[in-house]
Each structure stands twice: as structure tokens, then as C-alpha cells.
Amino acid sequence: MTDRLIRLMRIITLVQAKPGILARELAERCSTSERTIYRDMEALSAMHIPITHLGYGKGYQFIGRFALYPFDWTEDELEAFTTVAQVMNQIKPLLPEGFEGAYEKVMAAYHKQKVDRMETELQEGEHHQPGKTVSTQSGEEQSEYLMPILLATLSQQIIQAEYYIPERNELLYGKIDPYLLIPWQRRFYLVGRNHNTGEMYTYRLNRFERVVVLDDVFIKVHTHTQQEWQNYFRGKEEESVAFKIRLSSAVIPKYKEKTFITPIAETAATDGSIIIDLTISDVREFLSWLSQYGSEAEILEPVQYREMMKHQLKKWLAVYG
DNA sequence: GTCCAGAGCTATGTAGCGCG
DNA sequence: CGCGCTACATAGCTCTGGAC
Incomplete structure (x- = not known):
């Protein structure tokens, strides 16, 4: 059993290191038969590891941007998992020893993966129109609060912020639950719930004058998915x-x-x-x-x-x- | 509690098939 | 021919129940 577990981990590592690797090579590297590799692939698939073969002679690779940590979560699954943080203290006596540590590791790995993905998307976005990156040339769009706000959305921490509205020449001050950070038309928008009104708003990132990430966490009361918010922005574009x-x-x-x-x-x-x-x-x-x-x-x-x-x-x- | 035999299960390998 | 895949056989392990 232990041997098999080690081999499964090794297969993940090998496929990650060399997408398109053949079953024969996996068998050689794991000192086992091809038959066993096929069975292991079945096992990985049953564990929802998004591994797939590319067809005749093309070997195996991961679907999407899968890395060693398989956080191919749906919005609901992520929601369920982050909710545990809210009740962790109350149910601590019921949890097996080591659960909290394991939970933290899983969330840390998930957060790291998400930050990596965000950075990659940002870079890819810039590649679409080389030499015209808004953020670097105008200096207008780069917000020093990008990373703190991104991390706050991931860990669901409330932020205390000053937000400037040029149309009314007004500086608002208050707490915001940061839900989502959406790159749109080469700008970043924060979708969040304003504590003063209890309503959801979209904030342009470069209009934040001052941001402090508080220790308090929040629970999402609106359950729109990222896709729904992006559709909302797409709707704006049509107008x-x-x-x-x-x-x-x-x-x-x-x-x-x-x-x-x-x-x-x-x-x-x-x-x-x-x-x-x-x-x-x-x-x-x-x-x-x-x-x-x-x-x-x-x-x-x-x-x-x-x-x-x-x-x-x-x-x-x-x-x- | 310990030992043992037998049943049942699991992991693995061999050989071979179908397909491009 | 090379590759992905499967039917079948088998070695080795675990579980169970009875005897002591």
C-alpha cells in the first residue's frame, strides 16, 4: 500500500515534469509494468486528479494548470472549505489531532496556487498587446494595494479603506468585504460588500487611497460566482x-x-x-x-x-x- | 493471547487485441 | 510497428474462526 502511494505520487511528479510522458516510460521510471501504470491512472482518476492521455502515442498530461496540489475546486467546495475557518475554534475539541495543521497546509497551498495563477493571467493579459501596458506606461493603473487586496480576497479578510470618487470629488472611508478581484480592460476591479450600506459595489483598484487589511474574516452573503461577475462586466462592455x-x-x-x-x-x-x-x-x-x-x-x-x-x-x- | 489453516482480497505480470 | 488497453493467471497479503 505504501509502495503504491509512493508510486502514485511519483507518477504525478513525472507527468508534471514531463507532460506527454508515455505509459512505458512511467513503468520504467517506477520499476513496474505498464499494466500497473494503467491501474494507477485509474486510481488517480478516481481521486479526481485531472490527468488525461492525449491519444495514441501522445502520452499523459494534466488537464488545465494542475500542479502537485490538486485544488481543482468548484465554488461550492471552496466555500465549504473556507467556512470551516469560521467555526474552527468551536469544534476544535471534536477534531482529530493534527487536523488544524493539515487544514492550514491545504489552504496555504491553495492560496499559493491561486496567487500564481493570478500572476500568470496578468502576464498573459499584457502579452496580448505588447508595448502598450497601461500599468507601466501611464503609472495610473498600478495600485500598490493590488497584492494586499488580492491576498485579502483569498483569505476572506475585511479591509479598511479610503476610496476616492472623482465624479463627486469625494473620499469615502469604511470597511469592505473583498469578494473578488477582476481584471477588466487592463484594470483591476474589486467586487465587495460595503459595510456602511450592506450593498455590493465594484471598486476600481487605483482609486483606493489607503488600504489596511484587518484580522477579521467575513462570510460571503452573496454567492455570485466569478463567471457571473465577469458576465456582469461583459454586459457593461456592451453598453x-x-x-x-x-x-x-x-x-x-x-x-x-x-x-x-x-x-x-x-x-x-x-x-x-x-x-x-x-x-x-x-x-x-x-x-x-x-x-x-x-x-x-x-x-x-x-x-x-x-x-x-x-x-x-x-x-x-x-x-x- | 497465540497459533494455524483456509478463504478471500489485492496488487501485479503476461499475453494478446485493436487501432492509427 | 508502437501504443493504449484488457482478460486472465498468480503470488502474496489480510482476515476469520477454531483449537489450545
């Missing part, structure tokens, strides 16, 4: 507005050097200006950004925003006579 902007040649260097917008297309016009096509979800902020270019930027489409700008300028002109 976004397509703009066509002309930037004169005078401001192109400035635009190229420092920008947080992500154009769909850039077309060079004959007079040296460029026409930018882009889709914007936060129109108010976009117009505020655009105003820095003054007369060097012209809204070509949509017509209603062009008219709105014209109307605004007439009002300004009236003020200055």
Missing part, C-alpha cells in the same frame, strides 16, 4: 460607446508617449493627423482625458457627443464674451 477621434500632429508625440486608452484602430491622415477608433465604457472619464488636448483633438463620431462638445464650447464662449 460602451464607439468613438472616432482626430488628433492633430502636434499632440501625437504626447499621445504616443503616455496614454491609457486602447484604440481598436489608428489611421494616419494625409495632413499628418491621426484618426483613432476606440470603444469606451467610462465616457465621462474619457471626455475628461480628451479635454487635455483642447482644440488638437476632435470628436468625429458619435454625432451626439460631437454636438454635446459644440454646445459646451458655445457656453464657454458665452462666459468669455
